[in-house]
Amino acid sequence: MRRLAASFCLAVLAAFGPVPATAQDAVRLAAPQSLVQTGLMEYVLPRFSLKTGVRVEIVAPDAKADLALTNQSAGTPVFRGPGATWSLMRVGEGHEDAARFAEWLSGEIGLRTVTSYEVDGTALFTPPPVKEQKVVEASFDGDAVLGRKLSGDLCGRCHTVTEDDRMSDIGSTPSFFVLRAMPDWGRRFQSFYALNPHPAFTQVDEVTPPFPMDRPSPIIPVEMTLDDLDAILAYVSALTPADLGAPIQHQ
Ligand code: HEC
Numbered sequence: 367m368r369r370l371a372a373s374f375c376l377a378v379l380a381a382f383g384p385v386p387a388t389a390q391d392a393v394r395l396a397a398p399q400s401l402v403q404t405g406l407m408e409y410v411l412p413r414f415s416l417k418t419g420v421r422v423e424i425v426a427p428d429a430k431a432d433l434a435l436t437n438q439s440a441g442t443p444v445f446r447g448p449g450a451t452w453s454l455m456r457v458g459e460g461h462e463d464a465a466r467f468a469e470w471l472s473g474e475i476g477l478r479t480v481t482s483y484e485v486d487g488t489a490l491f492t493p494p495p496v497k498e499q500k501v502v503e504a505s506f507d508g509d510a511v512l513g514r515k516l517s518g519d520l521c522g523r524c525h526t527v528t529e530d531d532r533m534s535d536i537g538s539t540p541s542f543f544v545l546r547a548m549p550d551w552g553r554r555f556q557s558f559y560a561l562n563p564h565p566a567f568t569q570v571d572e573v574t575p576p577f578p579m580d581r582p583s584p585i586i587p588v589e590m591t592l593d594d595l596d597a598i599l600a601y602v603s604a605l606t607p608a609d610l611g612a613p614i615q616h617q
Pocket of ligand 1: 517520521522523524525539540545554555558561562563564585588598
């Protein structure tokens with residue numbers, strides 16, 4: 367397809383003579399062979415060009431370029447795939463379409479295009495890691511009243527979270543009272559978003575990576591902040607733990 371486009375351009379050039387360089391110059395994107403060989407670029411670039419009319423041409427890492435994709439930790443991380451996180455860097459001055467490509471590739475549509483590339487039915491690329499997963503500091507000084515409301519809104523779909531619905535707790539999902547009775551309940555709540563089944567449907571601002579493009583949340587996602595989690599922790603810390611050890615009383 368790229369070859370076709372190239373020969374078409376040559377034909378146009380031959381027919382009409384040289385066109386003004388600024389209008390026709392391809393954006394030069396430097397990329398190492400290891401990345402080019404995955405076939406990703408041949409998949410992604412025509413899709414960008416089709417939409418924008420802007421051509422992007424791959425050049426060797428040491429060639430003169432407008433943009434560079436590197437696996438060094440410089441530039442903006444744009445995707446991750448086989449064994450490396452790839453970042454996009456501006457290396458040249460002033461190609462007006464370079465910014466356009468950079469914006470597209472680092473945006474939602476570019477990422478979706480990258481992550482939809484498959485070899486033999488397997489996606490090779492994923493979104494770049496957002497940040498190191500933060501360890502939430504133990505903190506029980508959140509707003510417990512807010513925590514009660516948030517527990518109901520965010521967790522109450524599956525967990526029994528208040529006394530009021532405690533008696534109707536017949537599900538297999540542990541109630542907050544049962545969880546509160548566990549010696550390490552604090553650790554479990556602090557990291558609940560990393561414990562199954564929550565990662566598939568939970569987004570904590572600035573902590574969890576986005577859902578993989580090919581595996582969106584199967585249910586309406588739980589979306590929250592670390593402050594929300596602090597409030598929930600404050601609420602749970604004040605709950606009376608379920609008495610797990612009590613034998614059944616017979617009268
Ligand atoms: C869609 C249903 C669902 C929602 C919503 C949900 N949970 Fe859970 N949660 C579960 C299930 C199911 C388990 C039991 C998992 C198991 O036993 O392996 C669980 C287990 C837990 C555990 C114990 C995890 C462990 O491995 O020790 C904690 C803590 C927890 N949930 C906290 C929360 C909090 C806090 C919220 C709300 C912000 C929440 N959950 C929202 C379904 C849900």
